Each structure stands twice: as structure tokens, then as C-alpha cells.
Amino acid sequence: MPAYLNYVFTNTRQGSQTGKEVIISLPPGPAILLWTNSQSSPTLTGISVVSDLNGNYYNSPQGARALALVNQLHQLIANNTNLPFLKVEYDFPNDLLVINGVNYTVLNGGQFIGQQFNLAISSSPTKAVNNLQSVTDPFHIWSRNFFSGSQVQKLDLDMIVYNSKANNFSSIFEIKRSNKVSFNSWQPYTADKPNYEMIMNLADLLNIPFYTIHHDEVTQRVISPTKQVNVYTYSSGVTSNWNNFRSFSNRIQMTAQQSLNLL
Structure with missing residues (x-):
């Protein structure tokens, strides 16, 4: 399991106090x-x-x-x-x-x-x-x-999140692990547009947000909680098109630990 998904799994496998659980492919x-x-x-x-x-x-x-x-x-x-x-x-x-x-x-x-x-x-x-x-x-x-x-x-x-307290699925995640370009320069690749749009379609059908998390941890089994990640967000009815989704203005940088709040 990739480093970020290992980190998420470790922090949700007990159902956690937040009531969030994940299905990881x-x-x-x-x-x-x-x-x-x-x-x-x-x-x-x-x-x-x-x-x-x-x-x-x-x-x-x-x-x-x-x-x-x-x-x-x-x-x-x-x-x-x-x-x-x-x-x-x-x-x-x-x-x-x-x-x-x-x-x-x-x-x-x-x-x-x-x-x-x-x-x-x-x-x-x-x-x-x-x-x-x-x-x-x-x-x-x-x-x-x-x-x-x-x-x-x-x-x-990659991952869909279930909120047991609300009894519904709350968000979808695609995880990208790459150090081929600098961390600050990474954007969703145009060649992957058809795949992203399939996930966006599911997010629209379920009316839940879709997050793409990028990190450049390629050596450790579990990502450090303090490691920075890039987050690109698709919200049904808010993110109007592909170019807006992958733009730097739609990017937020945070630690892996902070990204757990998106679950």
C-alpha cells in the first residue's frame, strides 16, 4: 500500500473517534x-x-x-x-x-x-x-x-470515505505519488483528464467532494504526519471545469496530518 494510504489506513482502521472509515482499493x-x-x-x-x-x-x-x-x-x-x-x-x-x-x-x-x-x-x-x-x-x-x-x-x-455517524459516504480520494517534478510545480496531468472526469462524474452522482492528494514520498512505507501534500478539490456544482480543477488557484498545501480533516 502506498505511503499516504498506509497513513490514512492506520488512522482510520479502528473507526476512529471521528467515525470515519475508508474503503481503499x-x-x-x-x-x-x-x-x-x-x-x-x-x-x-x-x-x-x-x-x-x-x-x-x-x-x-x-x-x-x-x-x-x-x-x-x-x-x-x-x-x-x-x-x-x-x-x-x-x-x-x-x-x-x-x-x-x-x-x-x-x-x-x-x-x-x-x-x-x-x-x-x-x-x-x-x-x-x-x-x-x-x-x-x-x-x-x-x-x-x-x-x-x-x-x-x-x-x-483509490479511496472512498464512509461517515458512520452520519451513515453516508462523505468524500472520494485519488492519491498521486510522484517526485518526477518539483513538489510546488505538480498539477494533475492533462493525459489523465479522462480518468479524473470519470471520478468527477461519480462525485456529481453522489453529491460529495472529490480530492486529489499529491505527495512526493517514494521511499518510506508510511508518510510522515508533517510531510507536505498538495490538495486539489472538485466540488459538484462549484468546480466548473477541468482547467479550473487543475489550476494552482485550486491547490491547497497542508501536512498529511491536516489532510485527515478532509476525510
Whole structure:
């Protein structure tokens, strides 16, 4: 887990006194994926939560709580949007996808996902992933080959925050770790605009803010609380366009510890 997400997880895993909890996408463990196609983009066509069936991620007390949060997210999506939501568990060695509790072969399951999310299938779809030992995110590799690379967009949502006191999801986070440019010069990359706009679409649908957190900590496992981070904020109905979102006038610099107040 990257340094900033490690820091957030450490400070929220007990539910904390603030009542804030987080779902962090961490393949092959549960990962929230946003989907769309080239005709609909940036409007989303589906959301899934994906995990390795053999990882038994939901069997521990911590995993059971994660599953409860996933179910809360499913309910929120159902209540506030028309988006299909799929809980997908994969077992590629046994040619198995379990989707919303129903067993499919990998081929049939992939076709079902494509139908639900309006996604074009590749001309030569992959049935399963070979040599799983060398792959850290098998579902990503499989889906990249199964669905059309030119017509399908898929994005891992880094983190969404649940407020147990208010019984709702309160914010979305995208985390960027980079020291390729100076800290003070960093802005969201124009090449990533389609991905940002997919997250903005979700923020609009749920009417919650979306924060991009950038930091340049690339050596430590956990970011220092005093480390400075860049924060770019998207607020539905307030941030009018992409250029305004990525402008320096929309940037706030604060410590990692101070950024916890955004949760």
C-alpha cells in the first residue's frame, strides 16, 4: 500500500473517534472499479467491487467490516443512481467468476459484465490469466485483454470515505505519488483528464467532494504526519471545469496530518 494510504489506513482502521472509515482499493483484495465506454465517457456505465475469491478477504473481522462497507456503497449507488453495481470475485485457475453471488465461467462472466456495463468485447477475448504467480492484479490483466482497449475505460478508485455517524459516504480520494517534478510545480496531468472526469462524474452522482492528494514520498512505507501534500478539490456544482480543477488557484498545501480533516 502506498505511503499516504498506509497513513490514512492506520488512522482510520479502528473507526476512529471521528467515525470515519475508508474503503481503499488494494488488488488483489477488494478494489472499486469505475467503468465507461468511449461513447458514454466520462459518464459512468457501471461500478464493480472486485477481489480474488481465494483470498478469503471477507472472512476476518476486518474483512467482514469491509464487506459491510461494500454493501453500504452498493445501497448508496442503487439509491442515488441508475448505475449497475457488480460484486465480482474471480478464480481464474478454476475458470470461475462469481458475480453478485452467481457462478459463471470466465468467458460467460466476462460477457455478462460487458452486457451490464455496456462494454465492447475484444475481438479475441482472453478466457483466463496464465501464470498468476507473476501477476499482482490478475483481474486488471484479464479485463484489459477481454474488453476492447480502444472502446472501454476502467479505473481503480483509490479511496472512498464512509461517515458512520452520519451513515453516508462523505468524500472520494485519488492519491498521486510522484517526485518526477518539483513538489510546488505538480498539477494533475492533462493525459489523465479522462480518468479524473470519470471520478468527477461519480462525485456529481453522489453529491460529495472529490480530492486529489499529491505527495512526493517514494521511499518510506508510511508518510510522515508533517510531510507536505498538495490538495486539489472538485466540488459538484462549484468546480466548473477541468482547467479550473487543475489550476494552482485550486491547490491547497497542508501536512498529511491536516489532510485527515478532509476525510
